[in-house]
Amino acid sequence: MERPTDVRVEGIVLRTMAYREADVIATLYTRERGKIGVIAYGARKLRSRAKSAVQPFQSGTYILRPSGSLYRFVQAETVGAAALWGDVERMAQASVVAEWIVRGEEEGRPDEALYRLVRWALDRLLAGDEAETVVRTFELLYLRKAGFGPEWGRCVRCGRAAALTDFSPAEGGVVCRACRNAVPDARPVPSPLLAFVGRLLAVPPGRLGRVTLRPPQRQALSRLLDAFIERHVALDLLSRRIMAGREDLAAAAAALRERRLKRRGAGLGGEGPTAEAPAEASPADSDFAMGR
The missing domain is CATH 1.20.1440 (de novo design (two linked rop proteins))
Known part of the structure; x- marks a missing residue:
């Protein structure tokens, strides 16, 4: 249940790590508060409502509760990032974007x-x-x-x-x-x-x-x-x-x-494949x- 002290932010999950047996600590980059740390209790449990909300590159509106140096996950309305999760190349490239922010930006400085x-x-x-x-x-x-x-x-x-x-x-x-x-x-x-x-x-x-x-x-x-x-x-x-x-x-x-194609072409008596000169850029x- 939402409390008066809870905060509502628009954010993107940049990084997650397992914590204890069933919890997750996520790094979010938010519009209102910059880079912040969020703990989602029980998020690694199969039926947890927080499970999908703190997956890497998930984004949406998050309701969070201040809790010491971290925020505690309360609930979220997310738009989904399944198109990235199923594509290794895109996940790898998205990780580059995320690491620039995780490593390059200070916490609590919105931009x-x-x-x-x-x-x-x-x-x-x-x-x-x-x-x-x-x-x-x-x-x-x-x-x-x-x-x-x-x-x-x-x-x-x-x-x-x-x-x-x-x-x-x-x-x-x-x-x-x-x-x-x-x-x-x-x-x-x-x-x-x-x-x-x-x-x-x-x-x-x-x-x-x-x-x-x-x-x-x-x-x-x-x-x-x-x-x-x-x-x-x-x-x-x-x-x-x-x-x-x-x-x-x-x-x-x-x-x-x-090299294999060239050797194969030479073995058949041909000259092997040749590469065309690249066209001048326009x-x-x-x-x-x-x-x-």
Whole structure:
């Protein structure tokens, strides 16, 4: 039964852990109170009404009772996250979003814009959008909001906003054509990717909808963000390392399949399969929509 001292919050379950024999301690990120800890007594019991409400990435309206350093779960109206629970890839990508907040944000500090960003990322994953694109977009916007994201609009060496051609993880952003030879780790950036990032950063908070990137641009963004985060972000996120390991395994498996196909083709007297040269990227390689 709800009491006058109970609080009602809109929140998202980011992490859970078993406690004692039948209880669960969950980390929620809420619109009204920021990151908080919630204990749900008996939530691991088969018939518990709290069981589904404190599953990872569940979201909705929660009624909580202050109880020392934690809140006690009372009841909830949730919208469900079953589409994530049945998809290992999406669960893994959602875990990256969750760990940024769990590790990067202090408890009890509400941030409406950040809550909307987390909500957007999980909603798009639930909607079936391309998972890596969603999470990379989240990371790009989260780093910018936190104040230590890469510089995308001006050369980090001379400040020019024109002829931006490369990205330097060490320098922390884009480099122009005139300066790139002076930057040892400068690496080319596809112009459609720069255009995509520029449009993305101009979207008002809360107005972002579906985001799409073609594979070459998505892979380029992933490589640049990985290099930047490794160089400048102190947080060592386990979920990101797991995803990197999965990508390395996938690349190794693809290379092995390619070698086997070539050997098979050579054994039959042919030249084996050849890869077509990638087409030059165009601005149509990326797109996003405002609104939901």
